[in-house]
Amino acid sequence: MRMIDKVYNILLDLEIKNKSGVSAIEISKKLDLDRSTISRYLNLLYKDKKINKMDGRPVLYKSIKNNTVIPFTTKTSNISNSLDKLAGAKQSLSIPIEKAKAAIIYPPKGLHTLLLGETGVGKSLFAEQMYEYAKDVDVLDDNAPFIRFNCADYANNPSLLTAQIFGVKRGAFTGADSDKEGLLKQADNGVLFLDEIHRLTPEGQEMLFTYIDKGFFRPLGETAKNIYVNVRIIAATTEDPDSYLLQTFSRRIPMVIRLPSLSERSLEERYFLIESFIREESRRIGKSIYINRNSIISFLLYDCPNNIGQLKSDIQLSCAKAFLNYKANINNYLIINQGDIPNHVRKGLLYLNEYRNEVNELLSSTYDVLKYSEIEEPPLRLIHEEENISEDFYNIIENKIDSLKISGMDESDINEILNIDIESHFQKYIGEISERYKKEEINKVVSTSVLNLVEEILILAQKNLNIDYDERIYFGLSFHLERSIERIKNGEKIYNPKLNFIRINYEDEFIFAMKIAKLIDRKFGIETPVDEIGYLAMFFSSEYFRDRKEEKPKIKIIVAMHGRTTASSMVEVVNTLIGTEFVVALDMPLSMKPQIMYEITKNCVQEIHRGRGIILMVDMGSLTNFGHMITEETGIEVRTVDMVSTLMVLDIARKAFMGYAIDEIFDPIIMSHGSYVKNPRKENVILAACFTGDGLAKGIEDLVVNRINSKNIRIITMNIVDEIKPEDRILQMENRYNILAIISAVDIHVGLIPFISAIDIFSKGGEEILDDIIAESEMYDKIWDSLKDHLKYLNSDLIIKDLKYLLNGIEKKLNFRIGKDVKMGIALHICFMIDNLLSGEKTREFENLENFKSIYSNEVNIVRKEFMILKDNYEVEISDNEIAYIVKLFIENNICV
Numbered sequence: 001m002r003m004i005d006k007v008y009n010i011l012l013d014l015e016i017k018n019k020s021g022v023s024a025i026e027i028s029k030k031l032d033l034d035r036s037t038i039s040r041y042l043n044l045l046y047k048d049k050k051i052n053k054m055d056g057r058p059v060l061y062k063s064i065k066n067n068t069v070i071p072f073t074t075k076t077s078n079i080s081n082s083l084d085k086l087a088g089a090k091q092s093l094s095i096p097i098e099k100a101k102a103a104i105i106y107p108p109k110g111l112h113t114l115l116l117g118e119t120g121v122g123k124s125l126f127a128e129q130m131y132e133y134a135k136d137v138d139v140l141d142d143n144a145p146f147i148r149f150n151c152a153d154y155a156n157n158p159s160l161l162t163a164q165i166f167g168v169k170r171g172a173f174t175g176a177d178s179d180k181e182g183l184l185k186q187a188d189n190g191v192l193f194l195d196e197i198h199r200l201t202p203e204g205q206e207m208l209f210t211y212i213d214k215g216f217f218r219p220l221g222e223t224a225k226n227i228y229v230n231v232r233i234i235a236a237t238t239e240d241p242d243s244y245l246l247q248t249f250s251r252r253i254p255m256v257i258r259l260p261s262l263s264e265r266s267l268e269e270r271y272f273l274i275e276s277f278i279r280e281e282s283r284r285i286g287k288s289i290y291i292n293r294n295s296i297i298s299f300l301l302y303d304c305p306n307n308i309g310q311l312k313s314d315i316q317l318s319c320a321k322a323f324l325n326y327k328a329n330i331n332n333y334l335i336i337n338q339g340d341i342p343n344h345v346r347k348g349l350l351y352l353n354e355y356r357n358e359v360n361e362l363l364s365s366t367y368d369v370l371k372y373s374e375i376e377e378p379p380l381r382l383i384h385e386e387e388n389i390s391e392d393f394y395n396i397i398e399n400k401i402d403s404l405k406i407s408g409m410d411e412s413d414i415n416e417i418l419n420i421d422i423e424s425h426f427q428k429y430i431g432e433i434s435e436r437y438k439k440e441e442i443n444k445v446v447s448t449s450v451l452n453l454v455e456e457i458l459i460l461a462q463k464n465l466n467i468d469y470d471e472r473i474y475f476g477l478s479f480h481l482e483r484s485i486e487r488i489k490n491g492e493k494i495y496n497p498k499l500n501f502i503r504i505n506y507e508d509e510f511i512f513a514m515k516i517a518k519l520i521d522r523k524f525g526i527e528t529p530v531d532e533i534g535y536l537a538m539f540f541s542s543e544y545f546r547d548r549k550e551e552k553p554k555i556k557i558i559v560a561m562h563g564r565t566t567a568s569s570m571v572e573v574v575n576t577l578i579g580t581e582f583v584v585a586l587d588m589p590l591s592m593k594p595q596i597m598y599e600i601t602k603n604c605v606q607e608i609h610r611g612r613g614i615i616l617m618v619d620m621g622s623l624t625n626f627g628h629m630i631t632e633e634t635g636i637e638v639r640t641v642d643m644v645s646t647l648m649v650l651d652i653a654r655k656a657f658m659g660y661a662i663d664e665i666f667d668p669i670i671m672s673h674g675s676y677v678k679n680p681r682k683e684n685v686i687l688a689a690c691f692t693g694d695g696l697a698k699g700i701e702d703l704v705v706n707r708i709n710s711k712n713i714r715i716i717t718m719n720i721v722d723e724i725k726p727e728d729r730i731l732q733m734e735n736r737y738n739i740l741a742i743i744s745a746v747d748i749h750v751g752l753i754p755f756i757s758a759i760d761i762f763s764k765g766g767e768e769i770l771d772d773i774i775a776e777s778e779m780y781d782k783i784w785d786s787l788k789d790h791l792k793y794l795n796s797d798l799i800i801k802d803l804k805y806l807l808n809g810i811e812k813k814l815n816f817r818i819g820k821d822v823k824m825g826i827a828l829h830i831c832f833m834i835d836n837l838l839s840g841e842k843t844r845e846f847e848n849l850e851n852f853k854s855i856y857s858n859e860v861n862i863v864r865k866e867f868m869i870l871k872d873n874y875e876v877e878i879s880d881n882e883i884a885y886i887v888k889l890f891i892e893n894n895i896c897v
Contacts, residue, residue: 006031007041008050012063021060082132086125087276088269092260096126103255104134104232112212112252114197115236117259120309123236124148126259127193130234134191145190147183151199159220162204165194167219167227182219184211188229197235198244205249208233212252262307267300267358270311274299277312278372281319287326288373289319290335294349296370297359298341302348314345335369446478450485453523454478457516461540464512477539481520484535488526496531503534506541513537553610555656555665559649560586560601560626561619574650583653584608594622602630605638613637613662615652617644639666684713684777685737687730689720689744690758700743700758704770713740713777720746740777754808779820780804783827799834802873803827806866813862814890822893826886830870837876846881852888853880859887 010030014022028038042061045051054060083089083097103111113130115123127148134140154161167182183192194200200208211217212233216226233253241250262270274296282289295318304310321340326333338346352359454477461467487494496502503510513536517528528536559574561567564587571585584604588597601623605614616627616638627640639662641648655665688700701715716737720726730750733739742748745758756769783803807823810816818826833843846852853860864883871878 004041004044007038008045008063011042011045011051011061015062021054021062023058023060025058081136082129086129087272088260088265091269092265096257096259099255099257100126100130101133103257104130104139105137109230110134110139110232111255112233113235113255113257114241114250114253115234115257115259116241117236117238118261118307119238120307120311121259121261122308123259124193124195126257127191127234127236131191131193134232140190145187146193147187147190148193148195149183150195152196155196155199158201158204161199162201162207163220165192165200165204166207166217169219169221179219184217184231185227185229187231189231191232191234194233194235196237198237198239198241202246205246209246209249209252262304262311267355267362270300271296271362273308273311274315275372277315278319281316282372285319285323285334287323287334288371289322290333290369290371292335292337292369293363294338295336295341296363297352298338298345298348300348300359300362301351301355302345314342317342318345446482449523450482451478453520454481457519460516461512464515465508465540467540473539480535480539484528484532485520485524485526488528488532489524494529494531494535496534499531499534502537502541506537509537509541510534512540553612554659555612555662556608556610556614557583557617557649557653557656558586558601558604558608558614559583559617559644560588560597560623561644562588562590562621562623564589566619570644570646570649573646574653577650578653578657580657582657583649588623597623598626598629601626602634605630605636606634609636613639615656615662615665616640617649617652618642619644637662641666683737684740684781685716685733686713686740686773687733687742687744688715688717689726689742689746689748690717700761703761704743713774720744720748738777738780740773775820776804779824780827783824783831799831802869803830806830806869809866810863810886810890813866814859814894816890816894818890818893819895822889826889829889830886833878833882834870834874834876837878838874843879843882846884849881849884852884856884856887856891859891860884863887863890 007027010027011022014026014030018026024035024038024042027042028035031038042051042053046053046061050064052062052064054062083100086093086097088094089097100113103113115126117123128146131140131144131146135142135144149164151161154164163180163182165183167185168180170177170179207217211229211231215230216228218226235253237244241256278289278291299311299315304314318336318341319334322334322336325340326335454474457477458474484494510533513533516536517533520526520528559567559571561570567585567587571583574583575581586597586601586604601616605616608614614636616623616630618624618626618640620642624640624642627638630636631638641652652665686704688698688704690700698717701717704715716733718726718729726748727750730739730742730748730753734753739753741754741756742750743756743758743761747755747757749755754773756773760769780803807827811818837843860880860883863886864878864880867878867883867886870876
């Protein structure tokens, strides 16, 4: 038995008693081996996901039960179902996976599904994982069939193609010598996956949608007997379904899922796919496979028009060539070099400059050569994963070198092939230490003498290298020196694979490290070796450790005014007083056309926007309309303030410079200055929602459009299976639209937006429901027109939205119904009432208020409660006098029978 297997078995034995986990020391005692050797094997087991590792002192390990891996999976742990194991499940495949889950679990028998995507995007694999997911969630039995059929295989023989799917009755066509059961029957109580469905003839499509509609079909040539089955259809095509599939068939596939091409997927996802394919080839060949870093980069970046299928094929070809070189003894181990990969793949390196940051981030923790193995237990992967900082830095390096020696490389090959990225390790090492310890706690693990020395060293570093270092290097250097001094005293060897590189590239830091090495030697009576001096130099070399503060992005300010220098003069004063060039000036000469100024302003907004919004400060005229136009066109939040003065710009700029949020700046403007540009009227829309956005929603749209004719209402269809919940998307849409109602077969309740069941819309009274929606919309449009120029303190667009919810809520709670004209009058009254309250005016007295409240106590309480929305939103106190007046208007005008 190999040593690594012994370590794993001892772990299993010990954890029976130690439920919380087993330490390396406990296993080392059992096997009579040193702790660092045991730690090396435990880390290899951890990297292979055979065991879990719990941070702490000491680090504890536990086995992982029932560890299974499927091809093309991500490295995400705690995955509970087959679909979520796919590479990109949290990224480009998140929406397709959510749709697939909805299709599988939709009652009572799921939704038939059409997969769209280019050749090689993984449609077959996705269909298989949908089937596995159905078993995971107990929708299908574990022994349910999964039948795969490619319609292209029989495209030249339409009769045989149809017969394969539906079966055939003897004599149906020449050569049909006996009855034959079709794939649809074989897939009963399971899944039938029909690839290249566009190759199915129109007659075959009609037969298939007959089954989808009625649950039965007839074999080819059968005229009387119906065959009933329960089969979920997953179809796939590379073509535009509108061009190749019958509309009658397409309408019966309610769930359409488009899978992204390889070029649309992230480099991280592509990297996982590359790893998976290389491991698969390692398993086929029966040998570990090495690949150099440049080859990995080539596979990451090359143009791969045939997607995942081509990527897999190119990797197989490269593995085959590397295997031939290995067998011919050209290489001592099976390694993929640049010469082994196809020329079109090698061209991927040409794109490195364009993607350098992404590639460096993705491969920051890898060596120059990586190793993959599926036959060894565990597979030896030369990739830094979660490193245990409780093990000292030297042991980590030694363990990695030992791992390479175990693989068969001699020391010269190790030094030549592997460039251990010391700086990358230092970044992680020091970053993790600084997160784990506070300055007052470090003395528990590092001696006072070492801490005092580190403080002295950092003062010298500041003088000699003219650089300020933050507390991360204080922590990291303290831990490092504590172990380094102990190691030197014990006579243990220190090895630095990058010593010559450090000497050449970090000359100043290396000279400084030689000086502080003398300090260390004098203080602790040791002799610091040159390899250790190289490590000390690295602590002072990387930009990563130097003092730097990352500032959060701030809201940007633009001042745009008429005149050649009006804005520039104002902004110059403001920036001088703030002390930095923070505010941007845009001058608009009187001869400049508004269209040109708009483009200048829009481009400026896009250039300076940093994700937190823009405040546009203007004087008058066409400039006041630019803000909402830019927001509509670019999606960037632009708030506009008009009639500005220098003091106003200074006040707002000061707050923005200090990091205030846009609402924190803008809300006081409304209350104190009263000078802001109100939003234009929002477009009236009705949302029609269904699972795909194309089925039921389109039917609702057709019905509603015909009914409302040329009214000022637009119908927006939406699917309810998306990466964002429909409720959240609707809340976002409220910022842009006045949503009159939501119509859907599935209940969707968002705030106080009226929800209407699709069943009601299509029923006999549907036209009356639509008429009420249209009439109410027209009423509120009239209110908006009446109010927009007369309210002093209220935003008419916002108050109308609140009014609609308020009045509808009162009607519903009181079980009253009032006429549209009366409702309009009440709405206008409430608007001016709130506006007056904000101005400080007192409300009028209601005659015999107490007597009225005693008679209509229930109604008064209901209306008072509904008015809380206005009280909270506008911070006004609405007296019982006003409440009673509103109640009286409702009672006197109630037309509900």
